[in-house]
Amino acid sequence: xxxxxxxxxxLALAAAVAMFAxxxxxxxxxxxxxxxxAGELTGRMAAAETRYRESLVKAANxxxxxxxxxxAALEDMExxxxxxxxxxxxxxxxxxxxxxxxLKAQADEASGVPEEDFDGDGLADGHLPTGEVPxxxxxxxxLSEDGQRFVRMVQFNPAxxxxxxxxxxxxxxxxxxxxxNYQYMRxxxxxxxxxxxxxxxxxxxxxxKESTGRVHVGSRAGAVGPLQFMPATGRRFGLGADASGxxxxxxxxxxxxxxxxxxxxxxxxxxxxxxxxxxxxxxGEGRARRIHDASGGRQFWDADVYSQFPAETRxxxxxxxxxxxxxxHPREYGLSFPKVDARPAHFALSRPASIYELTVCMGDxxxxxxxxxxxxxxxxxxxxxxVIPAGAVLxxxxxxxxxxxxxxxxxxxxxxxxxxxxxxxxSALVRAGPVEAxxxxxxxxxxxxxxxxxxxxxxxxxxxxxxxRRYGCEARxxxxxxxLKAPAYSIRIGQRIRLEGCSR
Numbered sequence: 001x002x003x004x005x006x007x008x009x010x011l012a013l014a015a016a017v018a019m020f021a022x023x024x025x026x027x028x029x030x031x032x033x034x035x036x037x038a039g040e041l042t043g044r045m046a047a048a049e050t051r052y053r054e055s056l057v058k059a060a061n062x063x064x065x066x067x068x069x070x071x072a073a074l075e076d077m078e079x080x081x082x083x084x085x086x087x088x089x090x091x092x093x094x095x096x097x098x099x100x101x102x103l104k105a106q107a108d109e110a111s112g113v114p115e116e117d118f119d120g121d122g123l124a125d126g127h128l129p130t131g132e133v134p135x136x137x138x139x140x141x142x143l144s145e146d147g148q149r150f151v152r153m154v155q156f157n158p159a160x161x162x163x164x165x166x167x168x169x170x171x172x173x174x175x176x177x178x179x180x181n182y183q184y185m186r187x188x189x190x191x192x193x194x195x196x197x198x199x200x201x202x203x204x205x206x207x208x209k210e211s212t213g214r215v216h217v218g219s220r221a222g223a224v225g226p227l228q229f230m231p232a233t234g235r236r237f238g239l240g241a242d243a244s245g246x247x248x249x250x251x252x253x254x255x256x257x258x259x260x261x262x263x264x265x266x267x268x269x270x271x272x273x274x275x276x277x278x279x280x281x282x283x284g285e286g287r288a289r290r291i292h293d294a295s296g297g298r299q300f301w302d303a304d305v306y307s308q309f310p311a312e313t314r315x316x317x318x319x320x321x322x323x324x325x326x327x328x329h330p331r332e333y334g335l336s337f338p339k340v341d342a343r344p345a346h347f348a349l350s351r352p353a354s355i356y357e358l359t360v361c362m363g364d365x366x367x368x369x370x371x372x373x374x375x376x377x378x379x380x381x382x383x384x385x386x387v388i389p390a391g392a393v394l395x396x397x398x399x400x401x402x403x404x405x406x407x408x409x410x411x412x413x414x415x416x417x418x419x420x421x422x423x424x425x426x427s428a429l430v431r432a433g434p435v436e437a438x439x440x441x442x443x444x445x446x447x448x449x450x451x452x453x454x455x456x457x458x459x460x461x462x463x464x465x466x467x468x469r470r471y472g473c474e475a476r477x478x479x480x481x482x483x484l485k486a487p488a489y490s491i492r493i494g495q496r497i498r499l500e501g502c503s504r
Contacts, residue, residue, distance in 0.1 A: 034089035041080050041087060045095050048076040156325075157301065163322030168333055174212050175323065178204070179337045181213025184374045184397065185226070187344050189256035196260045202274070203256065205324035206281065209316060215250050215377040225249040226377075227259045237261055250380040275300035275317050283313040341366060347401040348393045350409045353418070355384045358394075360417035361408040366399045374400065385421075454502070458495040473502035 055070030084090040167175045182189075182204055193203045210228040211217045218224040222231055225239075229249045234240050237258035239249045248254045259281075266277040266285065270292060279300060280288035291308045298305050306314060330337055359372040367374070372384070378395040382388055396404070407413045456467055464484065468475040479489045481500040491497065 031089075034087070037087050038084075038090040041084050041090055042094070045077060045080045048073045048080065052077070157318075159301075159318040160321050160325070163318040164326060164333070166319070167322055167326055168335065172335075175208060175326065175335075176337060178208035178213045178323070179327070180340060181373060181377060182207060183340045183342045185213070185215075185252045185377055186342065188253040188378075189226075192253070192257040192260040196264050198260055198263060199324070201324035201327045202263075202320070203259070204327045205320040205322075206259065206278075208323040209320050213377070214373065215252060215380045225255045226252050227255045229255060229258065233262075234258065244381075246381050252377065252380070273299060275321075278317045278320050279309055279313050282316040283310060338368070341397060341399050343398045345396055345398045345401045346393050347396055347404050349388060349390050351390050351414075352387050353408065354387050354421060355379070355382060357417045357421045358404065358408055360420055361413050362400060362403040363407065363413075365403060371396075371400055371403075454499045455496045456499055458491050458493055458497060460493055462491065462493075464489045464491055464497075467497055468502075470504070471499050471502035472504040473499065477501045 052070055052073035055066050055073060081092060081095055084092050084095055186200075189203060189207075190200050193200055207213055207226055210223075211226045213226060215226050216224075217226075217228075219228060223229060224247065225234075229237075229239055231240065231249075234249045239247075239251075239254060239258050241247055262281065263277050266280050266288075269285070269289065270276040270280075276288055276292060287309070291305060295302065295305045295308075300306060300309075300317065326333060326335060355372065355375045358375055359370055362371050364370045375394070375396065376382075376384060388394070408417070456471065458467075464478055465475045468478050475489065477500065478484075478497060481498050484491065
């Protein structure tokens with residue numbers, strides 16, 4: 001049964017739309033004060049709509065605050081409509097689309113149809129959103145503060161279009177996984193790019209191509225972490241082993257800060273041509289600088305320039321741009337990124353536990369695949385099987401903190417998780433000593449009568465230790481069975497040694 005915040009407000013929204021649709025005042029001359037007041041009401045309506053949408057996401061994640069927040073947002077929207085009726089110059093009809101959008105969003109969600117974009121950049125005319133972008137536009141648009149210049153000006157050429165196709169087909173699962181992993185780390189990584197005027201979409205594109213948002217992934221070349229820094233490059237930007245021995249290239253916040261500094265350096269070197277930033281990030285700035293200088297600064301997509309980069313880099317650049325584009329335009333391509341409640345929170349361990357153990361006891365409430373990846377990404381200093389001492393404070397989300405308190409601090413599930421994580425195959429094996437084969441006759445398969453102990457005739461170069469090793473027995477046992485005297489255990493050529501207790 002859907003949560004009340006996803007059902008009852010739907011009826012209230014419909015009633016509000018019907019009520020206010022009956023009375024739409026005619027436009028009249030507006031004073032500056034009237035226009036300002038009407039604009040303020042429009043802003044309040046937009047803010048309330050945003051809060052209501054956020055409450056729906058929380059409701060989908062079973063957040064107990066969702067109902068109250070959704071009701072409060074709806075009441076604010078109704079208050080704005082009533083105030084608009086009384087405000088000179090405010091047209092109720094201009095506020096009606098907000099209600100209609102929410103009604104459509106709920107109807108689409110109930111029917112499984114993704115909600116359309118309402119920001120004016122949709123596909124109403126049936127063409128690609130970049131249909132009017134000049135052919136020679138460059139990815140320099142990524143420098144804008146709000147990222148919208150990237151939407152309008154990135155070079156949307158066939159290479160990028162092919163990248164989008166790949167992300168939406170063979171690599172669709174990787175893209176969705178990248179987005180889900182990123183949402184949990186966003187509060188740690190995005191601020192570094194925001195502080196330096198770099199768009200968040202670029203950060204996501206790099207991370208999706210480099211690691212799929214898996215903090216502990218590494219390459220055969222030695223690059224590690226969510227943004228895959230090589231050891232030498234990492235050291236240049238303060239990444240590497242700290243006093244405790246932890247490699248900070250695995251740290252999401254520190255690696256994002258280093259990446260932002262690196263890209264800012266490339267901006268100073270190559271100007272606004274983001275393609276060369278990415279080429280340098282993938283193939284090394286030395287190579288990118290030499291190609292840039294030798295070509296007289298021609299663009300990355302110039303055939304003579306493009307052909308000088310290795311195949312990996314030629315693939316990397318458009319794939320990062322394509323992932324960034326899809327990060328900004330998922331619905332235009334029928335792409336639904338998972339809704340996750342990634343509100344950050346900390347929780348202290350009340351008893352020793354490993355990330356494996358926490359993954360088992362937390363279960364999968366609110367996460368399709370459980371919380372192991374999130375716990376590892378947010379706490380990269382700990383190995384998955386490492387026992388973390390009681391009192392240690394881990395990073396997580398509000399949901400993870402609540403699940404820990406409910407299931408992991410104590411109780412049957414916590415004990416079960418501890419038992420499961422501590423179980424090993426060796427403890428299930430029963431050891432009963434060496435197994436001896438029973439000889440049988442070839443014809444009948446019936447066991448033959450037990451024969452007496454076998455013998456070995458001593459040859460030149462034989463020693464008792466060598467004979468024991470050959471037949472799988474102890475030298476001391478052979479000595480006792482053959483009445484040989486310690487410590488020399490002397491034997492002679494031709495002597496027959498009884499092989500008592502030997503397995504071969």
